[in-house]
Amino acid sequence: MPGAPDIRWTSERSLRIEGPPPVAVAEALRGLNGVLDATPTQNATHLTLDPLAGITAQAIAGRLSRLQRQTPPEPRVHEIPACYEAPFAPDLAEVARLAGMATDEVIRLHASTEFIVAFMGFAPGFGYLTGLPEALRVPRLASPRTRLEAGSVGIAGDYSGVYALPGPGGWRIIARTKAAMFGVERPEPALLRAGDVVRFKPVSAEAFAR
Numbered sequence: 001m002p003g004a005p006d007i008r009w010t011s012e013r014s015l016r017i018e019g020p021p022p023v024a025v026a027e028a029l030r031g032l033n034g035v036l037d038a039t040p041t042q043n044a045t046h047l048t049l050d051p052l053a054g055i056t057a058q059a060i061a062g063r064l065s066r067l068q069r070q071t072p073p074e075p076r077v078h079e080i081p082a083c084y085e086a087p088f089a090p091d092l093a094e095v096a097r098l099a100g101m102a103t104d105e106v107i108r109l110h111a112s113t114e115f116i117v118a119f120m121g122f123a124p125g126f127g128y129l130t131g132l133p134e135a136l137r138v139p140r141l142a143s144p145r146t147r148l149e150a151g152s153v154g155i156a157g158d159y160s161g162v163y164a165l166p167g168p169g170g171w172r173i174i175a176r177t178k179a180a181m182f183g184v185e186r187p188e189p190a191l192l193r194a195g196d197v198v199r200f201k202p203v204s205a206e207a208f209a210r
Contacts, residue, residue: 005018005025005061006019007060007061009057014049022040022042022045023040023119023195025045027195029060032055034054035048035050040119075116076197077197079199080201081203082200083208092106092174109135110174111199113131114199115130115131117196118194119194120193123165123167124165125189129160129198136155137157137158138156139156141171145169150166156171162181164191
């Protein structure tokens with residue numbers, strides 16, 4: 001966990017930590033007495049504290065210092081089948097045009113990338129996946145769609161992601177998966193968590209329809 005932490009109070013019961021990798025910080029501090037929640041974002045980790053526990057920024061820094069020498073656990077790996085064919089990839093041709101390449105090359109690049117879940121947000125079960133090849137970093141749609149199907153795989157800017165639930169969205173959709181990204185009936189509703197590894201496996205429309 002390289003990098004000295006910059007720990008700042010954002011309220012009487014919350015802290016913001018910058019410096020070390022946010023996912024590693026969150027994993028290190030979850031379960032610590034007085035820490036009610038540890039949420040990693042793109043550049044920082046946000047802690048919600050129990051004000052009655054009397055936890056201090058110095059105590060947080062001490063725990064992180066001790067953990068710097070420990071080997072981080074192996075990340076969980078998800079292989080997600082995805083269909084990059086019509087009608088499940090409405091923006092694939094436009095992405096190929098913007099990227100200046102064939103649609104097959106867009107699929108190859110996206111499906112050969114090992115993504116890392118940087119943080120969760122936007123909607124339940126939605127993970128922001130880092131690692132998108134620079135050639136595929138296209139802008140969001142000018143006008144978001146009012147409804148996308150659950151499992152829609154999109155790209156925008158530096159990220160890829162899977163819409164876990166039906167709803168609006170402005171990312172460019174290049175595939176769809178049947179993987180259940182979110183389910184309230186599960187002990188851990190979201191399939192993904194920050195720090196996980198995600199790989200997409202192309203499947204045909206015929207296989208997807210089964």
